[in-house]
Amino acid sequence: MGLYNTAKFKERALLIAAHIKGKSSSKKAKESLEELSNLAETAGAEPVKAFYQMLNKPQNTYIGSGKVIEIKNHIKELEIDVCIFDDELNPSTQKELENRLGIKVIDRTALILDIFSDRARTHEGKLQVELAQSEYLMPRLAGQWSHLERLGGGIGTRGPGETQIETDRRLVRDKIKRVKSSMQKIERNRSSQRNKRISNNTINFSLVGYTNSGKSLLFNNLVKSKILSKNQLFSTLDTTTRKLFLDQSVSATISDTVGFINKLPTILVESFKSTLEEAVNADVLLHVIDYSNEDFEEKLLTVDTILEDLGLAEVPKILIKNKVDLLENDTNPRGSEWYDNQDVSIYSGYRKPNGVISKLDLNESYINQITTSAKYGTGLIKLREQLLDISSMLLSKKQKIYLPN
Numbered sequence: 154m155g156l157y158n159t160a161k162f163k164e165r166a167l168l169i170a171a172h173i174k175g176k177s178s179s180k181k182a183k184e185s186l187e188e189l190s191n192l193a194e195t196a197g198a199e200p201v202k203a204f205y206q207m208l209n210k211p212q213n214t215y216i217g218s219g220k221v222i223e224i225k226n227h228i229k230e231l232e233i234d235v236c237i238f239d240d241e242l243n244p245s246t247q248k249e250l251e252n253r254l255g256i257k258v259i260d261r262t263a264l265i266l267d268i269f270s271d272r273a274r275t276h277e278g279k280l281q282v283e284l285a286q287s288e289y290l291m292p293r294l295a296g297q298w299s300h301l302e303r304l305g306g307g308i309g310t311r312g313p314g315e316t317q318i319e320t321d322r323r324l325v326r327d328k329i330k331r332v333k334s335s336m337q338k339i340e341r342n343r344s345s346q347r348n349k350r351i352s353n354n355t356i357n358f359s360l361v362g363y364t365n366s367g368k369s370l371l372f373n374n375l376v377k378s379k380i381l382s383k384n385q386l387f388s389t390l391d392t393t394t395r396k397l398f399l400d401q402s403v404s405a406t407i408s409d410t411v412g413f414i415n416k417l418p419t420i421l422v423e424s425f426k427s428t429l430e431e432a433v434n435a436d437v438l439l440h441v442i443d444y445s446n447e448d449f450e451e452k453l454l455t456v457d458t459i460l461e462d463l464g465l466a467e468v469p470k471i472l473i474k475n476k477v478d479l480l481e482n483d484t485n486p487r488g489s490e491w492y493d494n495q496d497v498s499i500y501s502g503y504r505k506p507n508g509v510i511s512k513l514d515l516n517e518s519y520i521n522q523i524t525t526s527a528k529y530g531t532g533l534i535k536l537r538e539q540l541l542d543i544s545s546m547l548l549s550k551k552q553k554i555y556l557p558n
Contacts, residue, residue: 167224201233215250240260439471472519472521478528
């Protein structure tokens with residue numbers, strides 16, 4: 154069920170990104186635009202063309218007036234259904250762009266919320282998305298409904314319910330209040346379960362990381378579970394916690410959490426805080442990165458920044474450099490049999506342009522680095538040994554790992 158009627162056809166989309174000279178690099182902006190294309194495809198759209206503009210100063214319409222005219226010409230020529238902007242647009246800018254372009258305009262935040270709405274499976278997950286979308290909708294209610302029929306449905310328009318079209322701010326506020334009340338009941342139950350684990354001196358690990366880094370597959374391999382793990386953005390929205398048996402006498406719990414992404418909407422982080430409590434209360438965070446991705450360092454920093462915003466900057470972490478099977482070098486034929494017989498320590502660092510492998514320079518909260526291939530099981534024995542050592546130490550001393558001053 155969507156916020157408005159969701160079209161069944163594949164919408165043709167124009168993607169638009171801009172950055173202010175001196176505030177960010179053009180390389181980073183273009184990488185973000187490429188990620189926007191992946192998000193659009195995940196939402197069910199067909200990215201047709203992308204526009205990028207470097208600006209000397211911010212514009213009232215996000216991009217320059219000349220670029221607006223250029224895009225409008227392409228809209229008719231390419232039969233475009235929707236324009237997707239790579240940053241969150243304020244309500245007045247969005248409305249102005251829709252008036253000028255004569256077409257539906259959505260921003261990165263609406264796109265991500267749309268994907269979350271489509272992927273939410275549990276009652277809690279649906280409530281969290283509903284809350285985020287209602288919060289996003291509130292400042293956009295003025296004038297929002299007057300042009301919805303003209304713009305139609307489609308991506309960026311799934312959400313709390315079709316009757317929202319006729320509602321006003323008071324009704325949306327009431328809805329937010331009801332959703333928060335329902336979420337508080339779920340959180341009390343989750344908190345009770347969490348406190349029981351703490352009282353039993355259970356060691357808690359939480360997997361965190363950028364979306365599509367392989368967390369869920371790693372989780373499945375560690376606990377022999379079958380939660381959904383696909384090579385796609387945001388395949389996991391709901392936190393799953395399982396018992397992790399490390400040897401005959403030592404066990405812990407491990408949680409798989411929702412993946413992060415660059416420019417993750419603040420309202421989404423706020424809505425999913427109850428789910429992320431599993432990470433907040435972890436003894437050790439297992440930060441999983443897609444080590445084969447050329448931009449893995451940027452993604453690592455993005456996740457570290459979000460963890461810092463959640464108050465988790467000083468929680469001990471192990472960096473898990475996953476998807477080593479996708480690395481390309483002279484000694485790597487990329488076959489599963491080859492990986493099954495290799496010492497993972499040969500990949501203890503990261504690739505530089507000249508092919509030299511060196512150790513990642515991480516902040517002090519990282520206590521170790523391990524390289525894995527969740528797909529082929531490479532490095533999982535070493536990872537389990539590391540988790541056993543940490544669990545044994547914490548259980549014997551009955552204390553958390555404290556970072557050096």
